[in-house]
Amino acid sequence: MSEQGNGSVSPETLVFDVQHLDLYYGKHQALKDINMQVKRNEITALIGPSGCGKSTLLKTLNRMNDWVSGCRVEGKILFEGKDIFKEVDPLALRYRVGMVFQQPSPFPKSIFDNVAYGPRVQGITNKAQLAEIVEKSLRQAAIWDELKDRLDKSALGLSGGQQQRLCIARTLAAQPSVILMDEPTSALDPISTQKIEDLALELKKDYTIVIVTHNMQQASRISDKTAFFYLGELVEMNDTETLFTNPSEPRTESYITGRFG
Amino acid sequence: MINEKVTQKLVQVHRKETLSQSVITACGIAAALLPFLMAAFLLVKGSGTFWDFGHSITEFLFSAQWKPSDTMEGGGQVGAAMFISGSLVTCFLSLVFALPVSLAAAIYMSEMASPAVQRLIRPVVEMFTGIPSVIYGWVGLTVLVPFLRKIFPMPFGFSVLAASLVLAVMIFPVITTMAADAMLAVPKSWRDASYGLGANRWETIRNVILPAAQRGIFTGVVLGLARALGEALAVAMVIGQMKRFPTSLFMPASTMTTVIANDMGGPWKAGNTAQPCGPWACCCL
């Protein structure tokens, strides 16, 4: 595994610090000795063929793997300096680290109630406050104008692309500092994909984004850093441009040139 | 020559096919027709009280005077309010007992039990829906009634309470299986989204799963209610079958079903049922 970039990173810019992470599903080891850093206000892309562990790593960053029975983790992940397995309450972690999934899955509730779900879970009940947060999040997701007149209608009536942007607004409403995206555009048409990529580039000004993607062009379009995974190992991680134009590992080069994947 | 044989065979096959086709169609039509025929029959027989004997629907539904005469001339009273309210009270009460337990069991089965435990519990609960009602009635008679008589201030043990409890046990598996099915049908993506926003298990159950499953749960409740309303034997064996209003939990009463079962000339009389029916019940098993 080779890693290049700045030698030392000041703690304020280091959002995630993954140290010697091993992950087991039962007897099968899905992640092997992962060491990785995610910097603030950057888009970090995780790429690699199916089953390489990139989604697994993503889900470990907000401890969603806790819900998978038989999942065992060894090693450390520091979020803003704190060990997420020992020093942080998982629920509080998820308030700060939000996730957007591959399938757009709004709740069968109104658009307003969907976006207000996160704040309500965090204990906000004041109607005016909720309305403010909902509007702010929908604006940030670039979908306020389309939806402002039907906040009380069911979210299931929206198109796929709209639903995914709604899910992004829902994640934003919880006021996280990090957004994890697990192949957010693979179920969408090219126009919606474009909108969401533009959205990610906008959002990175205020948030840190880690995106798992199957689509190398997407990674090279929007990310600042890219990490290539293969069979549970982090093979190479670098500035996106460097990784795609001048990879150091032969496996990386094979994947990028399409020899497998 | 060959052409003739082929044509003959084709005609034979065609005839066989039309035959089986018409048999199947006839069966299908008969099956669809049967409930209508039953409904028509009941309608004719059941409206006799109003046409032939001149009573009014209001009297039937709301009057408490139940003294129909045994003869063809009529002149008696047919107020069935006692039995109607008996049915409604016992069934409503059985829902009150069964629903919380059913919901808890369904939540446990769909959200909390490990897959191994789930595979064990589901078939067990589903099996309970197949137990003959006479068994419920018999256990109620021999175990529940004496027990209730001991711990509550009731003269007989045969009571509205006993009937409601027996019915609750009978409808519990009905409601639980439907509710658990409805909850398991909630897509994993909604659960993931809720957990991803920082909700814990109870918040997810309360805000996402139960609302999403409410139609299935409602269906389960209504099915349970229908089963409870239609139950004659088990209720008859523990309710005491006194022709009175269900004014007290601890006193006997009657329901629509027990009145029909009892007074249609059947042998059930509270208390004596145990002796001859015990061996029969064992045979049923």
Added chain:
Amino acid sequence: MEGGEYSAALWTLGLLLFVISFILIFIIHTFGKDPLKLKEED
């Protein structure tokens, strides 16, 4: 009890039970499971 008014009254009780079951099944049909169909149409 032979025929006559008593048996007619019991038949009416049976009819009432039948009608109630019908109503319950109709309720299930109207109020059960429609949103799932809506979702599948997406």
